[in-house]
Amino acid sequence: MDKSVGRQPENENEILLRIYETAEKIRYSDERLRTMLMSGQVRFNYYSVRGQEIIPSATALWLSSEDYVITTYRGLHDQIAKGVPLDVLFAEYMGKATGACKGKGGPMHVTHAASGLLVTTGIVGGGLPIANGVALAAKLRNEDRVTVVNFGDGASNIGAFHEALNLAAVWELPVVFLCQNNLYGEHTAVELSMAIPSISERALAYGMPGVTVDGNDPLAMHTAAGTAISRARDGSGPTLLEARTFRFFGHSFGDDDAYMPGEQKARAMADDPVPKLRTRLVADGGIGHERVEQLEECIRAEVDDALAFALASDYPEPTELAADVYA
Amino acid sequence: MDKSVGRQPENENEILLRIYETAEKIRYSDERLRTMLMSGQVRFNYYSVRGQEIIPSATALWLSSEDYVITTYRGLHDQIAKGVPLDVLFAEYMGKATGACKGKGGPMHVTHAASGLLVTTGIVGGGLPIANGVALAAKLRNEDRVTVVNFGDGASNIGAFHEALNLAAVWELPVVFLCQNNLYGEHTAVELSMAIPSISERALAYGMPGVTVDGNDPLAMHTAAGTAISRARDGSGPTLLEARTFRFFGHSFGDDDAYMPGEQKARAMADDPVPKLRTRLVADGGIGHERVEQLEECIRAEVDDALAFALASDYPEPTELAADVYA
Amino acid sequence: MSTPELTGDVSPQQNFATAINMALDEALAEDPAVIVFGEDVADPQGGGVTKCTQGLSTKYGPRVRSTPISEQAIVGAAVGAAIVGMRPVAEIMLMNFMAVAMDQIVNHAAKLRFMSGGQTGVPLTIRTMAGVVGGNGAQHSDMVEAWFAHSPGLKVVVPSRPDDAKGLLLSCIFDDDPCIFVETLSLYFGTKGSVGESGQRIPIGRARILKSGTDLTVVGYGKPIVEALSVAERLEREEGCSIEVIDLRTVSPWDEGVVLDSVGRSKRAVLVHEAVQRFGVGAEVAARIHEELFGELEAPVARVGSAFTPVPYAPTLEAAYVAGTPGIEAAIRNTLG
């Protein structure tokens, strides 16, 4: 197991830098993918994660590759933060034989077991009950593994959410239910789909802690994730952690945003957490301009190389269809 | 519409008497059915309602035949309190052609539309989402109809519960979610199936009032039901009402109760709410001994006649199978 | 400027989405008991992900409503409203999500008429989109109409043309039983056609003969029957084969009369659908044809359905998976002998 888990960088600036590194990798990857989609160079259903980068980037500091993450169709940020190698990740998005899942799953169904990214589901709420099983296995085997399952505000209205949180509380499972509340489920605003102001209040119905945090605030998110993950790790059971955030590019690629008040989006984008974090890093003087730029250069190279690899890869042979249906 | 709804008897004793009348009818019916099952005179899956009589008896004072009730396999008390005629009710339990559903539904699937007993479901939690639709219809048609949906403590752990309560709150539907918490779901104690002390707390997750009441206390139950039903009736939306009670004869007929602490059951039975209410009625002097006994005589006659009718009725002709599958 | 064409077909060409929108609009206008709900269906939410419900909430107010993401609550609300006399049209965005609401569909909607001895009918319609459309993958592409066809009490409709979509949706809405109305996503915007007069209904349970012929009968529904029609037309043009093509349109109850009559004459049948072949709708139809026409056929009934795998993502695999033109043509040629 990666011994760095639990041991956080001592310096606040180092924490922020590590968050920035992941967040910028996500931001740049998302930007590149959208550009390629726009130009028609690639074609797939894409649910942009721009605006939500900080949440998994801050959370990942508490996780090793032995820990598990489960996510959704809007999963690029979670996948990158969990350490899925970018080449096989992008190749999977493009349906290539070199993809993490040999091109069989696609962007909505990424698994990369080696890095602990276990399931990406396209069914709203489908990941939560599965997270419990993963966590139960760790608990029964006395393994030091935490499971973080990501889902949206909309998903908190589906039955699977309820059953999963209740069972996790009753069985005291080492799982963190991380709700990325981006204020919309598809085109429906969160306040139209529930009659309470914050999703974390739902924790009261299960007897587990419920916490709301500004998911775009790196240190607040880091602290909140640390508390929930430590709780899970030390056997104290599950937490419902609601991280407030915003999706900059609507539900899916091509969304016209007509259902969103324009100023809401404008305000959120003006408060873009990734450049904001960069400004803070550089301004505070703790991290030199140069170091950040070097980092960004590495990130761009890594992402660009991975995209080139994915683009150059072949689609799977049709005969591959018959494999992996059964063992 | 029955004009008595809303207008409750002015005298507390009269309220208690009306509750007793229904409760005793339920108690005696249940006793007779169990006796007949024991002797082998009839044979069906029976989920005794003994111990839970007060809940629907007190609630029914606020409902007319225009209002709707939905219940479960453990539904005899709700069915009687809603006014399903006993003859067709018992005939349905016995699968006779004269039954409310021509013998096609059976005890787990009683419908008597004329008295507003709309659905009896055998699927735990299945009635809750349906209640919303019934209530939505009333709301859209501007009808003065309230829907009360009954379910157990165990049902509050199933996904349908969550989705239904959320939707009812968002749409402000005229529905009362009446959880009859009898402390067990089949053989599992409520405290083993959830990590919170009371089910009504779950209302917080939806933004509706949540109330716990002693379901075996006639006046407390009457008041709590009245508040919830009036709220629904005046357009203020749904309530989660948890009525605490106990099942005297386990989950289903033949249950050995091995999973229950003996003293828990003994204590509950010593506190049997129906004779207790009778004692109170007579002792307080408001209602004469004679009037109560007359009432009981009528009840016994009504129940016995209905049972005789059901027993004497024929099973449906096999050709009836093909009817009612489609319109 | 030419004189406008005043006779014949004057209605403009509609695609599937507009045909559905028109049917909903007409139904809502005709009967106040009709209500429509589902995720994002109201106008403030864009009038539906494929705009099928656009304009309706503006026109009909609270009778058209967006819901939270709660498929059990959506179908349950439809069941409840239906048993007290409304005619709800619930939208379950994609057919895979029907699995989430399966209990309400098969244990409640399908059975409440029977269990109540006829007291409470369940006149609801569930609209849902389905089928492979290029990269939607394993959890967004399935066609599982066979599950519902195996559930007594339900009716199952799968139109392949805008006019059938409109006319059948109206029939489903005004039918007194629960109807599963499956919209093939790959036909949504490409196919156009005129949809007939306002209010025109197409009866549930009747097949449509898309093309008549004498040498072989292709029976199916959804996208593959559209492809089969092209194949049949080409084979007739190029090779003089006379192939009858029957669009079932309704999967349950399916039109045995028309199918048996046709195969009784042609002596050869090929069944096509997009759902996986094994244990699919085609098995029942094939079994029935063999039962009724035993000894009269010139060849075994052939079936063309998708491969017995989850729906793959990569385009090369998706093409290998889906029941399409090459497989249909091969089955026809093989059956012609």
Add this chain to the structure above:
Amino acid sequence: MSTPELTGDVSPQQNFATAINMALDEALAEDPAVIVFGEDVADPQGGGVTKCTQGLSTKYGPRVRSTPISEQAIVGAAVGAAIVGMRPVAEIMLMNFMAVAMDQIVNHAAKLRFMSGGQTGVPLTIRTMAGVVGGNGAQHSDMVEAWFAHSPGLKVVVPSRPDDAKGLLLSCIFDDDPCIFVETLSLYFGTKGSVGESGQRIPIGRARILKSGTDLTVVGYGKPIVEALSVAERLEREEGCSIEVIDLRTVSPWDEGVVLDSVGRSKRAVLVHEAVQRFGVGAEVAARIHEELFGELEAPVARVGSAFTPVPYAPTLEAAYVAGTPGIEAAIRNTLG
């Protein structure tokens, strides 16, 4: 006092319930990855509503656990545990309740191996009870194995004898794919038999020839195949008919080899199952037989399944509904001609 019988079959007679209990016990003992959960399965809750899991939680502690009433959470937990290498056995009390967990079963359990390109297998078993047993009515009696057989990625097993139940349950638990294990409630306590050596497994996908014969082949599973065996024995005794009776035991993947071989010899087949006939498992088997043995049969393949209605409550109606001895015998006689 007679000498104890030392050769041959020495194991005591078991019913279904004890056979299942023994299989679970052996599996739990053999492999720490095996875990068992479901409603009321632990001993403080009585060891299961039919006592199938009695004693196991006492013996294996937290590896055997009762759950809240939450079928989605139960199956979901099994999926999660399975993809990280456990071998969960989840109990869904009755098959109708599978509908509540349908999404986890068909969209997740069935697909995660494929969607992950083989990275995560899903070695789980779902045990569930099913079938008409006298008055359980519409929501507690259905057999819907056809839904799961139509779902690529799942295996579906329906044993009709205690030995098959035990041996097949062991195979399911140690199989690397998700298995739906259907226990016919009406066979639970009545049927007894010896169940073989400890650890003895019966392979998934292989039929069992219950009786050999030359004039006609009955193929099926569950209670009706038991009834068919009695009918066949009686007809042989009384009328000299030679009927082969094949218990599929596994519905998906079913044993085409054994079935086609037998029908290829007998030239006549009758299919029996308790699920409603229309769009049932029998349709696929019948279609396959006709495809493979076209022109060789003496009669069309007959199918015997339950009537196309919800399961009724009244005993007179239940008898009219269910696939049983009279219908089976009539189909055999009719097919023999």
